[in-house]
Amino acid sequence: MMENFLMIFQALPYLLKGSLVTMGLVGGALLLGFVMGVPMAIGQVYGNRLIANLIFLYVWFFRGLPILVLLFLFYFGLFSLIGLNLPAFVSAILVLGLRSAAYQSQIFRGSIQSLGEGQMLAALSLGMSKIQAIRNIIIPQALRISIPGWSNEYSIILKDSAVCYAISVMELLTRANFISTRTYKPMPIFLTCSFIFLILTYGGVKILNLLEKKVRVPGYAYGRREI
Amino acid sequence: MQKGRDKDIVLEVEDIHKTYKGHEVLRGISFKVKKGETKVIIGPSGTGKSTLLRCINQLTIPDKGRVWLEGEEVTHTKKNINQFRQKMGMVFQDFNLFDHLNALGNVEIGLVKVKRMDKDKARQKAMEELRQVGLENQAYLYPAQLSGGQKQRVSIARALAMDPKVILFDEPTSALDPELIGEVLEVIKNLAIQGMTMVLVTHEMGFARSVANEIIFMEEGKILESGEPQQLFINPKHERTKRFLKKIIELYGE
Numbered sequence: 001m002m003e004n005f006l007m008i009f010q011a012l013p014y015l016l017k018g019s020l021v022t023m024g025l026v027g028g029a030l031l032l033g034f035v036m037g038v039p040m041a042i043g044q045v046y047g048n049r050l051i052a053n054l055i056f057l058y059v060w061f062f063r064g065l066p067i068l069v070l071l072f073l074f075y076f077g078l079f080s081l082i083g084l085n086l087p088a089f090v091s092a093i094l095v096l097g098l099r100s101a102a103y104q105s106q107i108f109r110g111s112i113q114s115l116g117e118g119q120m121l122a123a124l125s126l127g128m129s130k131i132q133a134i135r136n137i138i139i140p141q142a143l144r145i146s147i148p149g150w151s152n153e154y155s156i157i158l159k160d161s162a163v164c165y166a167i168s169v170m171e172l173l174t175r176a177n178f179i180s181t182r183t184y185k186p187m188p189i190f191l192t193c194s195f196i197f198l199i200l201t202y203g204g205v206k207i208l209n210l211l212e213k214k215v216r217v218p219g220y221a222y223g224r225r226e227i
Numbered sequence: 228m229q230k231g232r233d234k235d236i237v238l239e240v241e242d243i244h245k246t247y248k249g250h251e252v253l254r255g256i257s258f259k260v261k262k263g264e265t266k267v268i269i270g271p272s273g274t275g276k277s278t279l280l281r282c283i284n285q286l287t288i289p290d291k292g293r294v295w296l297e298g299e300e301v302t303h304t305k306k307n308i309n310q311f312r313q314k315m316g317m318v319f320q321d322f323n324l325f326d327h328l329n330a331l332g333n334v335e336i337g338l339v340k341v342k343r344m345d346k347d348k349a350r351q352k353a354m355e356e357l358r359q360v361g362l363e364n365q366a367y368l369y370p371a372q373l374s375g376g377q378k379q380r381v382s383i384a385r386a387l388a389m390d391p392k393v394i395l396f397d398e399p400t401s402a403l404d405p406e407l408i409g410e411v412l413e414v415i416k417n418l419a420i421q422g423m424t425m426v427l428v429t430h431e432m433g434f435a436r437s438v439a440n441e442i443i444f445m446e447e448g449k450i451l452e453s454g455e456p457q458q459l460f461i462n463p464k465h466e467r468t469k470r471f472l473k474k475i476i477e478l479y480g481e
Contacts, residue, residue: 118323121286122382126337126389127313136340141327217327219371 004188011179011189018175019196025092025161025171026204030154032097037104041142042134044105045112055105062102068163071095075167092164100157107149111142144215151208155201162197172196235261236298237424238315238393243282243292245275245448252278253289254448260393263422267435267456270445271471276428277320279445280395283426284315297392313341316386316394321402322378324370330357330381331366334388342389356384360414376407380414387418394418396427432475436460444468 040058043051062070075091086094115138123133162173176193180186238260245253252275260266268276281287283294285301285308294301301311324333334356338349357363360380370378379399386394399415400408412434418425419438429435435442436456443453444463452464463469 118319118321119325122317122319122323122325122385124286124309125284125312125315125317125319126385127309127311127341128337129309132340136336137325137327141325144327217371218369 004185007183007185008188008192011192014179015172015175015192015196018170018172019200021089021169021171022158022161023200024089025096025164025169026154026158028093029096029100029157029161032093033100033104033153033157036097036101038108038139040101040105041108041112042138044109046130046134059102059105062099067096067099067160068166070099071163071167088164088167088169092161092167092169096157096161096164100153103153103156104150107146107153108142110149111145112138114145115141144212144217147208147212147215151205151212154204154208158200158204159197233259234298237262237264237296238283238426239295240279240283241293241295243279243289243294245278245282245287245289247278252448253282253292256292256445256448256450258443258450258453260424260426261440262424264440265419265425265427265438266441266443267439268426268428268443268445269430269432269435269471269475270451274445275448276445277397280317280397280426280428283395284312284317286317309341313337313389314392316389316391318379318382318386318394318396318399320398322370322375322382324378324382324385326370329367329369330362330373330377330384333370333381334385337385337389353384353388356388357381359387359417360384361410374407375403376410379403379411383411383414383418393424393426396425396429398428398430400429400431430475430478432460432472444471446471 040055044055047055065073071092074095075086075088079086079091079094119137119141120130120133123137124130128136161171164171165174165177168174172193176189180189183189236259240259241257243253243256244251256275256279258266268279270276278287282289282292283301285294289302292302296311296314299306299311301308304311325336328336331350331353334353335349338344338352339346342349344352354363354366357366360383362377362380362384365373365377365381368377370381373381383394383399396415400411403411408431412431415425415427416434416438427435427439439456441453442456442459444451444459444465446467452459452468459468460472463472
């Protein structure tokens with residue numbers, strides 16, 4: 001028992017470094033997904049048919065393939081095919097991010113479409129251009145509504161990032177597995193690894209909950225009713 | 228294109244047609260609105276009254292017909308349509324307040340983002356407009372915290388803030404509880420007294436009668452008859468107008 005604790009204690013810095021890599025993957029992927037997802041959602045709602053169809057194809061592709069297939073396809077195939085010699089870490093962020101963009105775009109699209117046509121009409125009637133209306137009226141409301149769905153996306157990406165083990169990114173699981181094969185003690189190591197994942201999920205979701213509360217518009221339902 | 232026939236004409240609508248999916252909603256509507264005039268449009272539901280208002284500020288593009296604002300053509304314009312919309316306020320049946328902004332923010336945003344007004348000045352002006360509709364004490368409340376009547380008054384303040392040449396009201400009291408209608412009508416009445424040019428679609432006949440300079444009776448996408456309230460109410464030319472007025476007065480009262 002004691003020796004298990006000692007081993008975990010010794011392995012901890014190594015694993016924590018892995019969690020930093022994991023967080024890097026998650027942060028990078030979420031950011032890329034956000035930067036692409038918002039315009040994609042706008043394009044799908046307000047764009048012409050060609051744009052909407054292109055985005056539909058994109059979403060269909062990235063939602064339709066298993067993450068591991070995407071990872072192999074891009075890392076071993078596409079990236080080298082177009083002469084991009086990217087490190088595994090960067091490739092992983094790109095693949096996770098491109099895929100997250102597909103999911104995030106649909107989160108934002110749902111939020112935008114839940115707003116109702118009246119918001120856009122009122123903005124236009126004030127003399128705003130469509131772009132001004134989207135930026136000042138539609139986006140601020142849509143993003144607020146998106147936070148719960150986005151928090152889901154965070155926890156999903158966090159867990160999906162473990163597949164990067166398959167292309168040897170030195171993230172949490174890769175390191176846990178590495179120690180486990182050296183010490184022949186899978187149980188304590190993978191328990192520790194699980195524990196870190198759980199904490200990261202909890203922490204991230206908690207932060208997003210706080211954000212949701214902070215930017216909430218008064219008068220709308222949020223959790224327990226304030227009296 | 229300039230149309231300088233009459234300097235007094237603020238808004239001119241000529242032969243507006245609109246067809247939706249094979250259904251001809253508007254079949255050639257023309258009228259003129261003079262400065263300071265309140266024009267009230269009445270008629271059965273589904274006769275294109277709301278569509279007509281939207282065709283005026285081009286939220287809906289008419290299939291045929293032209294619109295002039297102060298002699299400048301709004302339809303087929305080379306100018307940016309947003310510049311015309313600034314000058315044509317619109318008040319919607321279901322308010323359409325921006326839900327993420329408080330009352331003040333709703334009134335202010337057009338000034339800041341469209342008119343590029345200085346933030347402090349915009350705030351001052353927005354506050355003045357809220358005072359005008361009797362809501363200076365509700366300035367920091369959000370739409371979800373306001374009653375229907377208050378929401379509609381904020382939306383009137385939002386339209387007023389842009390200093391429009393004309394305000395288009397699309398059934399401004401139809402979504403309100405009966406006891407809240409009065410406060411909104413009061414605000415509109417005051418605007419009429421102050422000389423605001425307005426086009427108003429409404430089912431409030433008593434109100435129409437008291438504020439309108441002219442009433443237009445629309446049916447099936449056409450103007451069936453128009454005239455001063457007294458004439459139209461007491462002595463309508465068409466049998467159809469008579470029946471409609473009788474029915475609506477039974478429903479809504481005088």
